[in-house]
Amino acid sequence: xxxxxxxxxxxxxxxxxxxxxxxxxxxxxxxxxxxxxxxxxxxxxxxxxxxxxxxxxxxxxxxxxxxxxxxxxxxxxxxxxxxxxxxxxxxxxxxxxxxxxxxxxxxxxxxxxxxxxxxxxxxxxxxxxxxxxxxxxxxxxxxxxxxxxxxxxxxxxxxxxxxxxxxxxxxxxxxxxxxxxxxxxxxxxxxxxxxxxxxxxxxxxxxxxxxxxxxxxxxxxxxxxxxxxxxxxxxxxxxxxxxxxxxxxxxxxxxxxxxxxxxxxxxxxxxxxxxxxxxxxxxxxxxxxxxxxxxxxxxxxxxxxxxxxxxxxxxxxxxxxxxxxxxxxxxxxxxxxxxxxx
Amino acid sequence: xxxxxxxxxxxxxxxxxxxxxxxxxxxxxxxxxxxxxxxxxxxxxxxxxxxxxxxxxxxxxxxxxxxxxxxxxxxxxxxxxxxxxxxxxxxxxxxxxxxxxxxxxxxxxxxxxxxxxxxxxxxxxxxxxxxxxxxxxxxxxxxxxxxxxxxxxxxxxxxxxxxxxxxxxxxxxxxxxxxxxxxxxxxxxxxxxxxxxxxxxxxxxxxxxxxxxxxxxxxxxxxxxxxxxxxxxxxxxxxxxxxxxxxxxxxxxxxxxxxxxxxxxxxxxxxxxxxxxxxxxxxxxxxxxxxxxxxxxxxxxxxxxxxxxxxxxxxxxxxxxxxxxxxxxxxxxxxxxxxxxxxxxxxxxxxxxxxxxxxxxxxxxxxxxxxxxxxxxxxxxxxxxxxxxxxxxxxxxxxxxxxxx
Numbered sequence: 001x002x003x004x005x006x007x008x009x010x011x012x013x014x015x016x017x018x019x020x021x022x023x024x025x026x027x028x029x030x031x032x033x034x035x036x037x038x039x040x041x042x043x044x045x046x047x048x049x050x051x052x053x054x055x056x057x058x059x060x061x062x063x064x065x066x067x068x069x070x071x072x073x074x075x076x077x078x079x080x081x082x083x084x085x086x087x088x089x090x091x092x093x094x095x096x097x098x099x100x101x102x103x104x105x106x107x108x109x110x111x112x113x114x115x116x117x118x119x120x121x122x123x124x125x126x127x128x129x130x131x132x133x134x135x136x137x138x139x140x141x142x143x144x145x146x147x148x149x150x151x152x153x154x155x156x157x158x159x160x161x162x163x164x165x166x167x168x169x170x171x172x173x174x175x176x177x178x179x180x181x182x183x184x185x186x187x188x189x190x191x192x193x194x195x196x197x198x199x200x201x202x203x204x205x206x207x208x209x210x211x212x213x214x215x216x217x218x219x220x221x222x223x224x225x226x227x228x229x230x231x232x233x234x235x236x237x238x239x240x241x242x243x244x245x246x247x248x249x250x251x252x253x254x255x256x257x258x259x260x261x262x263x264x265x266x267x268x269x270x271x272x273x274x275x276x277x278x279x280x281x282x283x284x285x286x287x288x289x290x291x292x293x294x295x296x297x298x299x300x301x302x303x304x305x306x307x308x309x310x311x312x313x314x315x316x317x318x319x320x321x322x323x324x325x326x327x328x329x330x331x332x333x334x335x336x337x338x339x340x341x342x
Numbered sequence: 343x344x345x346x347x348x349x350x351x352x353x354x355x356x357x358x359x360x361x362x363x364x365x366x367x368x369x370x371x372x373x374x375x376x377x378x379x380x381x382x383x384x385x386x387x388x389x390x391x392x393x394x395x396x397x398x399x400x401x402x403x404x405x406x407x408x409x410x411x412x413x414x415x416x417x418x419x420x421x422x423x424x425x426x427x428x429x430x431x432x433x434x435x436x437x438x439x440x441x442x443x444x445x446x447x448x449x450x451x452x453x454x455x456x457x458x459x460x461x462x463x464x465x466x467x468x469x470x471x472x473x474x475x476x477x478x479x480x481x482x483x484x485x486x487x488x489x490x491x492x493x494x495x496x497x498x499x500x501x502x503x504x505x506x507x508x509x510x511x512x513x514x515x516x517x518x519x520x521x522x523x524x525x526x527x528x529x530x531x532x533x534x535x536x537x538x539x540x541x542x543x544x545x546x547x548x549x550x551x552x553x554x555x556x557x558x559x560x561x562x563x564x565x566x567x568x569x570x571x572x573x574x575x576x577x578x579x580x581x582x583x584x585x586x587x588x589x590x591x592x593x594x595x596x597x598x599x600x601x602x603x604x605x606x607x608x609x610x611x612x613x614x615x616x617x618x619x620x621x622x623x624x625x626x627x628x629x630x631x632x633x634x635x636x637x638x639x640x641x642x643x644x645x646x647x648x649x650x651x652x653x654x655x656x657x658x659x660x661x662x663x664x665x666x667x668x669x670x671x672x673x674x675x676x677x678x679x680x681x682x683x684x685x686x687x688x689x690x691x692x693x694x695x696x697x698x699x700x701x702x703x704x705x706x707x708x709x710x711x712x713x714x715x716x717x718x719x720x721x722x723x724x725x726x727x728x729x730x731x732x733x734x735x736x737x738x739x740x741x742x743x744x745x746x747x
Binding site: 057060069074075076078081085086087088090093094095096097099101102106109111112117134142 | 442554
């Protein structure tokens with residue numbers, strides 16, 4: 001009998017895209033197809049499509065309750081070409097762990113043909129940033145299980161009518177935090193810094209990344225790296241949501257770009273403990289490219305239309321702190337009080 | 343070559359606790375994925391399971407989870423991928439897993455779980471009450487209540503066999519009285535691996551298997567358009583479990599050379615005027631008290647329910663119709679229910695409605711929070727049932743026994 005702690009069938013070799021025009025050459029097949037019923041301009045549905053494309057046919061995908069379940073996976077019109085299973089809102093981490101554990105146990109015991117099978121569990125911000133934190137945290141501890149958790153973050157409980165989540169930006173108008181005469185700002189928390197939180201807290205997790213469907217080659221490559229790495233991985237995507245953010249669906253791609261260009265959502269990946277900024281964020285962190293004023297991003301969205309001048313200023317000052325004050329710009333929010341003297 | 347555990351605890355008679363027997367059942371059933379989270383009293387089973395694995399006597403992926411919710415979700419998903427699974431909990435831990443418990447039954451996944459029955463908080467208490475296990479009785483879970491460590495062999499192996507039968511595909515809870523069964527040693531005859539292999543076929547998920555070779559979508563969203571048909575299928579599966587269990591039980595008796603009844607354990611009922619009816623380990627004091635009362639000429643017997651789901655309606659009607667009066671003992675409560683009786687009392691009454699001959703019935707609540715059911719408690723209950731039979735009059739009052747006024 002193999003040592004239970006050592007058995008690992010390994011992962012698939014998945015070529016990287018590098019550039020967007022490589023996608024039709026290297027990953028033309030679709031595994032998330034017609035049948036879904038998401039809103040026009042839904043970037044989360046695009047994440048699903050690119051994620052499935054990146055993973056390919058020898059994959060199992062688990063989906064937490066949320067938009068990408070309720071609006072996306074309806075009986076008799078499933079868009080999934082790969083095996084897919086629902087999991088509960090707070091259990092994407094558990095779903096991935098259970099699936100990976102079953103494959104590992106059955107292959108080790110000779111009850112299933114040995115082959116590397118991708119295991120992906122996805123969740124929205126409700127499932128990945130609020131309710132499911134404990135299960136994801138547990139999943140990221142197990143080096144013996146090859147799995148990826150993808151959090152598609154549209155910054156609210158969008159499926160249930162746009163209620164605030166731990167991922168909603170400061171000041172956003174949601175149905176649980178409407179602006180009023182007495183209180184203009186009902187949501188006075190800053191968005192949870194979730195990808196860094198998972199990366200910092202789980203030293204056996206060898207891949208954590210942020211991504212955005214406006215940069216599809218970067219996204220596909222990050223999903224493929226998450227699947228190729230041995231052990232658990234986490235990818236956080238920011239998904240503009242026309243319904244929840246209150247803008248014309250035409251601007252989804254543009255808003256995804258602006259979130260990065262303003263420095264609000266830096267793109268990065270952590271591989272084996274080493275951090276790499278990617279795309280525009282890499283140029284920004286080395287001062288080769290400036291950050292657009294965050295106001296450009298906020299003013300495009302109805303959820304910030306109640307903002308007054310001081311609110312824009314406060315928001316900008318918080319983004320500036322991320323880049324100017326944080327120990328690792330845009331990622332790790334510490335300052336060192338007692339740095340070593342040279 | 344036999345490993346240490348096999349040499350010490352292979353087929354044959356051993357001194358074992360209920361939890362320990364359950365761990366042996368897992369080993370003999372070659373379970374693939376097991377999850378653990380600590381809560382007393384169920385958790386001793388995981389101490390034995392993990393030791394078997396550490397010693398190399400048992401090969402399974404064993405995962406200490408981060409909560410009961412995670413614990414049950416992990417094995418739920420492993421079961422969908424074709425793995426035989428085991429997990430368990432107690433009291434409020436079982437309730438923390440209530441969401442996975444509901445969806446596991448909805449998904450028709452044959453999870454087998456140990457409930458080390460424990461009082462629900464608040465106040466925090468370790469002692470046994472059946473309300474935790476009983477909370478899944480309407481969801482599609484099968485539930486059995488072994489009364490001895492030996493019976494854990496039978497009900498444990500039957501749980502896997504029936505749950506994994508494609509005509510059923512429902513989860514099964516083995517509800518052991520905390521401490522009285524989970525932690526109490528008794529002599530147990532463990533079966534050999536070959537007998538178990540002959541009785542328990544490998545788990546085969548068939549065309550419902552979640553695997554890239556079988557790219558299905560499991561549990562897509564459905565509403566008023568399809569949900570009622572889904573529920574009807576679960577109801578049919580629960581109905582099927584009754585016949586499948588009978589069939590599997592007959593096979594169990596044949597394979598292991600034992601002679602038990604599938605649903606009811608009857609004690610001194612042949613000539614009994616009245617019987618006490620209940621579940622779990624309270625059978626021990628009840629049986630001892632019956633032996634003493636028999637010396638006084640009181641014709642009392644006991645009918646113990648081994649399975650609460652599927653509920654053996656026909657068998658119970660046939661059995662209880664033979665007696666003048668029946669006392670139903672609940673180690674649980676159902677506040678505000680008819681006559682403020684326990685869950686078993688109300689269920690037995692519902693089953694007896696419309697029978698050709700309905701005995702007078704009376705409910706008792708006792709042994710809550712793990713309070714010991716004393717011989718004088720049993721005698722007190724029996725005397726009340728005897729006088730109800732002699733007076734030939736219904737007594738709908740539910741009495742609490744062994745409680746301070």
